[in-house]
Amino acid sequence: MPSVPTVSDQAWVTLATNDTYALGALVLAHSLSRARTSRALVVMVAPQVSPGIREVLAEVYNEVKEVDVLDSRDEANLALIQRPELGVTFTKLHCWRLGNYNKCVFLDADTLVMQNCDELFEHEELSAAPDCGWPDCFNSGVFVFCPNEQTYQDLLNFALSYGSFDGGDQGLLNLFFHEWARKDIKNHLPFVYNMVSTAAYSYLPAVKQFAKDVKIVHFLGSTKPWMHNFDPVAGQVTVKDAVESFSQGFLQTWWDIFASDVLPRMSAGEHADLTHA
């Protein structure tokens, strides 16, 4: 059973549109639980997430919320069918509809919480950490927001009018919340709350200097933690290439949680399916 949050009107929110990303969501939730968060845990799932995985998700998430990207009863969605590239964007936007909560922090399913971060709920919408590629944009893997149906509608209309400059949610959210860059430093989350694992390629000395302060790691990019090889006997992850060795410690933490908190809760059938996804 998921633990009962002591602050029930605030939640951590993530998204898994398929069973593979659900693995990330499971490790993420257990990392939050290990860090003894006092907030609720919510995962939004797409219809194709399997019933078995939903059950495992429900053991650690307070709420497993189905969201339907292409629900034909939704006029706004119908319009979006003309814009297939906005599909995933739209799915993440659903988080603004979680009306049971006043304030939330969205976390990508490929993030991992290293230390308690409940202080993030002291920030206002929209707070996020700078993106490494273009630091006047925020990275949309971790952001503080306030669920609100009007904001959701405004975002949808904005998406239909302007689209997203990168085809994803990050380009859209940065255009919509364009004040982020210059308005208030309090909306700039410290980089340790969204430490992308690619940072070490560009500025290794800084990563070494600040590594101990890292609160949330984000395994941004195409190689996700669940794609690495893990030796279940030795309990060790093998990194695919040498340049990734700096993030080995973080990857090992991810796999430690997967092996001890996630795997035992999955049925044999699901396990076999998933590790070959």
Place this chain on the structure above:
Amino acid sequence: MPSVPTVSDQAWVTLATNDTYALGALVLAHSLSRARTSRALVVMVAPQVSPGIREVLAEVYNEVKEVDVLDSRDEANLALIQRPELGVTFTKLHCWRLGNYNKCVFLDADTLVMQNCDELFEHEELSAAPDCGWPDCFNSGVFVFCPNEQTYQDLLNFALSYGSFDGGDQGLLNLFFHEWARKDIKNHLPFVYNMVSTAAYSYLPAVKQFAKDVKIVHFLGSTKPWMHNFDPVAGQVTVKDAVESFSQGFLQTWWDIFASDVLPRMSAGEHADLTHA
């Protein structure tokens, strides 16, 4: 003759410790002059910069200031001899000794001004743009500062006590001005004032979206503009590899200025020497 600045107590400052970096400083000064800056231009040169190049520098810079890294009459410098890795750091720090100016903007010699940026002088010390690698650090290729002998001494003492986490000026300046990350958004210069040419590798859609707003390009990294091949007949730069093609436009501007504003002012002998440096 350099143009007479209308705001004479404020200056753009750069550094060239050798004749090769002086090429960058020359193009930089002409880019500032083309953008009709109203501020003075100052270049700090190390003793090994040749007399011929100093003369060419003096045609566009209002002040060519010799700075001596290992001046044995300077006690602080003597102490630094024990810390050879801080040598270049120390040289940049000399900018705080330019007592003729109240406020300055330091620009690396590998930067290029694309549009008038005089509004930078409205910012306070220490203002700088985020570094792409670790965006809670600022990049020390472009920063607003106020010359002050005491700050210089404090920086030196700080360098002797704590060193620099990256062995360069950026690591030192970020430790010294550690408040930059969280204090005031006004100290965060927009990224377009220090657009590093590596940004396109990590977030090309953003570079495309914001390229027209770029004010200062920074050719950060080991391949400097003067290392590319330039066809003097066609007036075209040839980029060394395909991944750099996005920055071709900026490189072409660098070479246009070099060919039309710098090269004609150099004597034949210096020209032959320099393009093979």
